[in-house]
Amino acid sequence: MSASAGKMGPSLTQEILSHLGLASKTAAWGTLGTLRTFLNFSVDKDAQRLLRAITGQGVDRSAIVDVLTNRSREQRQLISRAFQERTQQDLLKSLQAALSGNLERIVMALLQPTAQFDAQELRTALKASDSAVDVAIEILATRTPPQLQECLAVYKHDFQVEAVDDITSETNGILQDLLLALVKALQRAEGPSTEETWVPLFTQRNPEHLIRVFEQYQRSTGQELEEAVQNRFHGDAQAALLGLASVIKNTPLYFADKLHQALQETEPNYQVLIRILISRCETDLLSIRAEFKKKFGKSLYSSLQDAVKGDCQSALLALCRAEDV
Numbered sequence: 001m002s003a004s005a006g007k008m009g010p011s012l013t014q015e016i017l018s019h020l021g022l023a024s025k026t027a028a029w030g031t032l033g034t035l036r037t038f039l040n041f042s043v044d045k046d047a048q049r050l051l052r053a054i055t056g057q058g059v060d061r062s063a064i065v066d067v068l069t070n071r072s073r074e075q076r077q078l079i080s081r082a083f084q085e086r087t088q089q090d091l092l093k094s095l096q097a098a099l100s101g102n103l104e105r106i107v108m109a110l111l112q113p114t115a116q117f118d119a120q121e122l123r124t125a126l127k128a129s130d131s132a133v134d135v136a137i138e139i140l141a142t143r144t145p146p147q148l149q150e151c152l153a154v155y156k157h158d159f160q161v162e163a164v165d166d167i168t169s170e171t172n173g174i175l176q177d178l179l180l181a182l183v184k185a186l187q188r189a190e191g192p193s194t195e196e197t198w199v200p201l202f203t204q205r206n207p208e209h210l211i212r213v214f215e216q217y218q219r220s221t222g223q224e225l226e227e228a229v230q231n232r233f234h235g236d237a238q239a240a241l242l243g244l245a246s247v248i249k250n251t252p253l254y255f256a257d258k259l260h261q262a263l264q265e266t267e268p269n270y271q272v273l274i275r276i277l278i279s280r281c282e283t284d285l286l287s288i289r290a291e292f293k294k295k296f297g298k299s300l301y302s303s304l305q306d307a308v309k310g311d312c313q314s315a316l317l318a319l320c321r322a323e324d325v
Contacts (some may be wrong), residue, residue, distance in 0.1 A: 033282040034289075034321035037072045046071065047082040050091065054098040061103065061311055064095065068110045069318035072282060076111055102270045102312035109278045115150040116158065118143065121275055122151070123159055126170045133175060133236050135275075136167070137243040138258070140182035142251060152183060174237040178244065252287035253295065255280060259288070260296055263307045270312070273304075277319040289324050299324040 046067050053060035053067075068076060083091040092111045099107055109117055118139050125135030143151065155163045167179045229241045246254040255276055262269035262276075280288060292300040301323045304316050 032284040032286045033280070034285040035069070035072065035281040035319065038070055038075060041071065041075055043075075043078050043082045044086075046075075046079045047086055047091075050079070050083060050095070051087060054094055059098045061099070062314065064099075064107065065103075065315045065318060068107060069315055073110075073114060077113065080111060099311075102274070102310060103315060105270065106274050106278070106312055106315045109274055113154075114147065114279075115154040117279070118147070118151040119155040119158055119163075122155065122163065123166065126163075126166045132171060133239045134243065134258075136179050137182075137240055137247070138275075140179060141244055141247045142254075148183070171236070174233065175240045178237075178240050250291070252284055253291040255284075255288045256292040256295060256300075259292060259300060260303070263303050268307045270308075273308070273316060277316055281319045281321075285320070289320065293324045 049063055049067055053063040071079065080091045083089065092108060095107050096104060121135055122139050125132050139151070140148065152163050164180055164183055167176060171179060226242055226245055229238060229245065233241060258272060259276055262272035277285070289300045301317060301320050304320055308316055
């Protein structure tokens, strides 16, 4: 099964986006984050401190981490502009030259605008088949409609291609249909199939309605909806549908599971850890921490302490913020 993407005007795109509503399942946006706007913010002092951190004897990594993990993304953008104005140097490039490894990756992600960060992660995932399902579902299904719109605009600007074109060329079948539906470009495929029922169901209903559908499905069939997906679908299609169901049912738990899985690998999956902690630290990381502790019996903070090594540990712990007892 395949789908093609048509051109849609801004008004139609906005109308379709307004009906998706998956991201609203995360509760009150901006109220459950671990990182808040820094009240005693001085853009000049922060810019000067970062300059000293990279021009003194040796790089002061702790100062860099302290500033960037205690300022909101908006404040970090103000610091970047102030640094450029005062030094005629690009802050991101200056820090990139001073750092290396996973700490460099964290700092780069912290300094990127949200839409650029998401667009880069989505592009990387679509070009790496082993992570396309996971990352694409995560980004497309958990961002607010305005965030998603901006991400797609940046994607086109930065990579000179529409996200829907990359999805069409890099994926196929029901996975392709789900991803295209999530970016509001799904067209009805020809011919009857069971997939025609599942794609609109998962992408054109709001989360509250879908949860009631899931509950009614279980009462009527005696089977969890996830079991039905596992029985009917395989491979990428199964992974995509199960991931989307998890997002709809409990977004913080979905991210807690992904963090736990990333920490259980022989070498922690730093790309996953960095992406989730940075993208959720201003929205719902407190909820994710609570779900993590509830399900796995150990706090996210302690888990990061035990698994993460090197310079990046302090930055990830700062984003996580605190121990859950």
